[in-house]
Amino acid sequence: MKDFTLCIPTKIVFGKNKISEIGKYCAEYGNKALFVYGQGSIKSNGIYDIVVNSLKGKGIEFIEYPGVRPNPLVSHAKKGIEVARKEKVGFILAVGGGSVIDEAKAIAAGFFYEGDVWDFYKNTAKIKAALPLLTVLTLPATGSEMNGGTVLSDENTKKKFGFINKHLCPKVSILDPSVTLSIPLEYTAYSVVDACIHLLEGYFTHDDTWSPIQERYAEGLVRTIIECMAKIMENPKNYEARATFMWAATLAWNGIGSAGLGGISSPNHLFAHILGGHYDIAHGAALSIIVPGWMKYKYREKTHRFAMFAENVFGIKNGDENKKALAGIDAFEKWFIQIGSPVSFRDANLSIDELKLDELADDVLELADIWDIKEYTRESIIDILKLCL
């Protein structure tokens, strides 16, 4: 157990028909909200009306700020900051998936910052204050509803950077699994990949201190998520499977799983962020392209950890550590394929050549530096990317 500080102050309100309570919770934080959402799907599925009625019922004024896209843009966040300031809102309400919540966090922090909000993402400035943020989660995956993490992209430089700060933890997040029943299987697959990799980044990268709490936690949740996805593929309207996945995704990246592991790194997210900046690709898809290649490159360094993963997640018991490790990587890759998430650049129809590899490697190196990940060289990055072609 390494030393750690942990605080997860977000109040989670989980269950059917809980979204209509959002006004009550908002009223604790002010009477004027910036209401941030995405491309408008919340209007067609009825969530918008429920939220608006709940806000009006509590006499809360709100300024709509729609248009957040998947892989949300810093330019859009900056405009949101201007709107929030001009309208003098007292808090932010984000209704959507991780993208919407992540951009809302940028607006919440940028509201009080004189400089360029992108500074936070480049780690050249630290957040000192942020507007209160409340969320209604519609797409479980990123865990952003119960952590201080945020990821944005800069469309000019094609960079996609992210960081974690305690001021960005939502005050209240409402999780109603019934709104996830209609998420297409393709996007559900990307979401389950994301949640699994959140659990496994620390699992594979922490030093070898004895860590049974964190290992059993990660294995239990990954096994649960795999079970959920099987049930959802069988019946996308299975409430229990959707609800269990929704909560598992939150638990996957809220700080509990990595507390005590010490300095973990997130190499798969590092690579996937760079892919997401360069290509219009879902985050989970980018991860499933990278993960098998990264695992094949890395398993020799901590083979026992990969063997443990194979045994405790996939029940692979035969062979020596090396054999088990490889069988586990193979099982994980096959699972990605089975659920419909790409496992190579080719699968995702991404054009890639020597030149592009160089460019990606440059950007991976830059973000690795910002995230203080030291172990990758230009050569090792290109080697890993080549395993993903």
Added chain:
Amino acid sequence: MKDFTLCIPTKIVFGKNKISEIGKYCAEYGNKALFVYGQGSIKSNGIYDIVVNSLKGKGIEFIEYPGVRPNPLVSHAKKGIEVARKEKVGFILAVGGGSVIDEAKAIAAGFFYEGDVWDFYKNTAKIKAALPLLTVLTLPATGSEMNGGTVLSDENTKKKFGFINKHLCPKVSILDPSVTLSIPLEYTAYSVVDACIHLLEGYFTHDDTWSPIQERYAEGLVRTIIECMAKIMENPKNYEARATFMWAATLAWNGIGSAGLGGISSPNHLFAHILGGHYDIAHGAALSIIVPGWMKYKYREKTHRFAMFAENVFGIKNGDENKKALAGIDAFEKWFIQIGSPVSFRDANLSIDELKLDELADDVLELADIWDIKEYTRESIIDILKLCL
């Protein structure tokens, strides 16, 4: 997944030598503390000096209120409330184990309540406000450092009652595993029993909704705690084992494990509290006396759950559900014996006769009513107690 609301706002500061930071955290909540502690062991092991120096370093005035005993008394809490009011303290600092923290919670809530603080424990009044509470944990077991739970005893009526309220969550809890290295094996055993049963109350009593998150969470932590205890018995100064247990005990009863399980009940704690009220016995010891008897009485109702416990915690794979369930109960009871926790009234030298059984049953029924546990009759309670003789 059942609907739930979860908020765990406590900041956990975990690690070696963190106790000396307590003054810094206290300064966020005021400049005058009621400093609650127990029988004085913190003076002999040096913790008292570290705390006092840290408080003085931040210019924080403190009124000492020592003398909390194991199975803390409501009469002592009431005097503490008077002292806190007279001295107009701004917050409470509890330094000790679950008993000290639990009594400090009573003082924190009683400070603002005109009536008898015992009303909260009888569930005839609800807490509306409480003084901020900070804790330094010296004996991991109860989870009180990261939850809103409190248990007190009334020495006149021999009743030991407890409840959970969100206002009682500590603001900050410092967990330094190095101060637990000297806890005698006997008390360590009682502590690990308590933490395990916190994880298992919901596991065995929730309805049969599919609950893989919560089941894997409980199993992983119970297995971890069993591993920790084996290492501690081998070498009581094993920091990693002590630290891992310390964090496991916090995670065992902070709300994460039961979130989504719906209405669980805590029958083993129900019985153990009554024992703790009638006899001068450690809480963990009372639990290990009750648990095997309770399991033997109850396994027929949800045999599959007891079989799952046997398989996933003790690796028992042979036989039908009934056989596995019984083998799991047997393995658990043997583990209690192995670590030195009593598994019968006789083991603990508790005198018990027909008359006493009646009296215990009355009190179990009374607390069951307060806790809204409906399934036990006087007869079934006596039957369970007889299985524990």
